Amino acid sequence: MHPMVKPALRRGWRDLGTAQFGMTPAHALTLGPLDAATSGFLDLLNGTRGLPLLRAEGRRLKLPDGRVDALVDRLARAGLVDDACGGGPAAGALRGKPEVLRRLRPDLASLSLTSPEPGGAPARLAARRALRVRVLGAGRVGALVAAVLSGAGVGEVAVRDEGRVRPWDVAPGGLPPESVGERRDTAAAAAVRRAAPDRPPRHARSPGSAAGEPGLSLVILTPRDEVAVHAPDPGAAQPLLASGTPHLYAGVVEGTGVVGPLVLPGETACAGCLHESRTDRDPTWPRLLAQWRSGTGTRPVGACDLALSTTVAGLAAAHALAFLDGVSPSGEGARWEVSLPGLNWRSRPVVPHPACRCGAAERPGEKADGEHSSTPARSRATMAVQRRSTERAREAGAARPTGTWRAHV
Numbered sequence: 001m002h003p004m005v006k007p008a009l010r011r012g013w014r015d016l017g018t019a020q021f022g023m024t025p026a027h028a029l030t031l032g033p034l035d036a037a038t039s040g041f042l043d044l045l046n047g048t049r050g051l052p053l054l055r056a057e058g059r060r061l062k063l064p065d066g067r068v069d070a071l072v073d074r075l076a077r078a079g080l081v082d083d084a085c086g087g088g089p090a091a092g093a094l095r096g097k098p099e100v101l102r103r104l105r106p107d108l109a110s111l112s113l114t115s116p117e118p119g120g121a122p123a124r125l126a127a128r129r130a131l132r133v134r135v136l137g138a139g140r141v142g143a144l145v146a147a148v149l150s151g152a153g154v155g156e157v158a159v160r161d162e163g164r165v166r167p168w169d170v171a172p173g174g175l176p177p178e179s180v181g182e183r184r185d186t187a188a189a190a191a192v193r194r195a196a197p198d199r200p201p202r203h204a205r206s207p208g209s210a211a212g213e214p215g216l217s218l219v220i221l222t223p224r225d226e227v228a229v230h231a232p233d234p235g236a237a238q239p240l241l242a243s244g245t246p247h248l249y250a251g252v253v254e255g256t257g258v259v260g261p262l263v264l265p266g267e268t269a270c271a272g273c274l275h276e277s278r279t280d281r282d283p284t285w286p287r288l289l290a291q292w293r294s295g296t297g298t299r300p301v302g303a304c305d306l307a308l309s310t311t312v313a314g315l316a317a318a319h320a321l322a323f324l325d326g327v328s329p330s331g332e333g334a335r336w337e338v339s340l341p342g343l344n345w346r347s348r349p350v351v352p353h354p355a356c357r358c359g360a361a362e363r364p365g366e367k368a369d370g371e372h373s374s375t376p377a378r379s380r381a382t383m384a385v386q387r388r389s390t391e392r393a394r395e396a397g398a399a400r401p402t403g404t405w406r407a408h409v
């Protein structure tokens, strides 16, 4: 292990003996009181030295025996330390591709903030390269979501859609103006390639294009049809539910952008649950929906504000990445919505419904009150405890030779 105080956390001194790592409440932590020798030692934790060399430096600084190991251990337990050589073989292989790492440096730094354990960030970044994601719908939102995921290091991002690119599908980062007239899925695949020219070679091409094909880490549904955005079709998600494939909805309907729910089949509410709940609340919902869906003939191009679709694509990709990195974002069991022109984000719970056959409502302890909708994620909560719980901070501080830890809030 080559310990490195996470460089993504900006360091400042609150007083002579108290250091604060990080600026924002979400990730900042204070550490102190620190004596001068320990403060000086912190500067040596920059990833260039292994533990034997650090122990030697500790002796030179006249730190007591065992202090170096205890300090590194406690910094690591607080989530402040990364391992410059850690992350396992896949991370090691990624270090052999400096052109990839250079491009993804900010993403790696960001992952270090959400990965408490040393080596967690490179491990997660490397793991992204082995993931398979499918995006269904290559309009303004879908093509951009796919490109962002590819750019963020997801190894295989396939886009499915039909028809040819129309002038109004074009969006910065998504389908370019010169793709108008090309097949939508071909043009989206090119956007995915452009976003990550250094991505790994594709696995053997999977036969067929069924949405519920096993082996997909996540499917993202970004329909170009705004009725399908507003009221996702439970039937279309059946193959995903049957194969247990996690899936995420995102899109723009009229002046509203929608991200979620992120559906974990059998665990969290699905499109069918959403439909049943809406029918409970508004008995005329099925009648309206039938009218919206039955529109025939040529429809005018729907409303889709370019900035809003870009925002939705970015947030959807962020939810997808959080999930793919192993945590549960707030889109599980909720739809995030933002409407023009006020742009206030709000989360609407989507709760498992007993009449839905997805089985989420039958989970033991499941409550149909949506209380879980915006709770922090499972593994994220683990980290939050380390960072936010004053109890945990006191516990760590009690055993710490140089003083106490305090969570900064």
Ligand SMILES: [Zn+2]
Pocket (backbone or CB within 6 Å): 269, 270, 271, 272, 273, 274, 352, 353, 356, 357, 358, 359, 360
């Ligand atoms: Zn359901």
